[in-house]
Ligand SMILES: Nc1nc2c(ncn2[C@@H]2O[C@H](COP(=O)(O)OP(=O)(O)O)[C@@H](O)[C@H]2O)c(=O)[nH]1
Ligand SMILES: [Mg+2]
């Protein structure tokens with residue numbers, strides 16, 4: 001359940017930016033497939049940690065999952081790695097560098113402010 | 116839409132793990148400076164991580180080794196290490212299912228690392244969460260045991276993708292458990308073709324010698 005740790009880190013990024021803002025309506029996140037983040041677990045952790053805090057009452061977590069990316073050491077092609085299959089789809093070689101799929105980013109958030 | 120409210124989108128584009136990754140990088144340069152090989156040991160609870168360390172230690176020399184033990188609770192594993200005469204620090208994560216780079220840097224401060232060539236970090240038993248957190252280690256050894264079944268690499272790929280070495284433990288149980296070594300290696304060669312695989316059993320402690328040799332090869336001390 002590293003989702004609790006993620007939610008906690010997420011909040012520590014967000015809290016300092018919230019002064020004066022009334023509500024956080026949406027948070028957009030981006031995770032690489034290799035980080036194995038589960039949306040429902042993250043939502044549960046997030047709502048548990050923010051329970052009773054009106055600023056997060058209806059916050060929607062929007063999660064983009066980035067595929068694992070590979071670069072073939074033989075033919076230099078770059079491609080998405082499907083099903084964690086470390087094989088170049090172009091030349092069939094298995095010597096591959098992983099170039100993406102470890103992302104864990106908070107992209108943006110949407111807030112509502114009283115006028 | 117609510118007219119009286121003003122919507123605002125704040126662009127953040129920030130790595131959630133920035134704190135951890137920065138600290139991990141600091142740990143890594145500390146290990147480089149001190150010429151310590153830091154090894155993160157991961158695997159399921161009960162897979163045999165501590166037993167593997169107990170077998171390994173005599174082959175690397177107890178005075179060359181320091182150990183950080185990570186568990187949710189208790190100090191059973193650090194006592195097992197101390198009884199072998201190895202410098203040890205216990206970390207209790209109190210519910211967290213993984214170690215992080217901050218916990219490691221605090222543990223390092225408590226250890227006398229003079230003369231240490233190898234720092235072994237036994238992570239909390241878990242096949243998912245430890246992959247999320249870089250500790251600043253130089254290599255990751257995955258401990259997988261026969262009773263867990265041959266399908267674990269297929270079910271938890273990120274853990275097995277991240278490994279630098281895999282140790283299959285409890286091979287003395289092969290006659291009693293339906294575990295196909297062939298399928299296990301097939302799964303592994305699909306998701307991490309370069310991963311070296313070693314087989315060990317506590318019934319024959321000498322089975323750990325090839326692993327000890329492979330770890331020695333990675334050692335940072337000038338040759
Ligand atoms: N039969 C057998 N049992 C083992 C072997 N290695 C460990 N065990 C047992 O498995 C249990 C868990 O081992 P431990 O090293 O504490 O696992 P950890 O939780 O991963 O540190 C203990 O009861 C060990 O005695 C092995 O090679 N063969
Ligand atoms: Mg243990």
Ligand SMILES: [Zn+2]
Nearest residue numbers: 072075088091
């Ligand atoms: Zn190729």
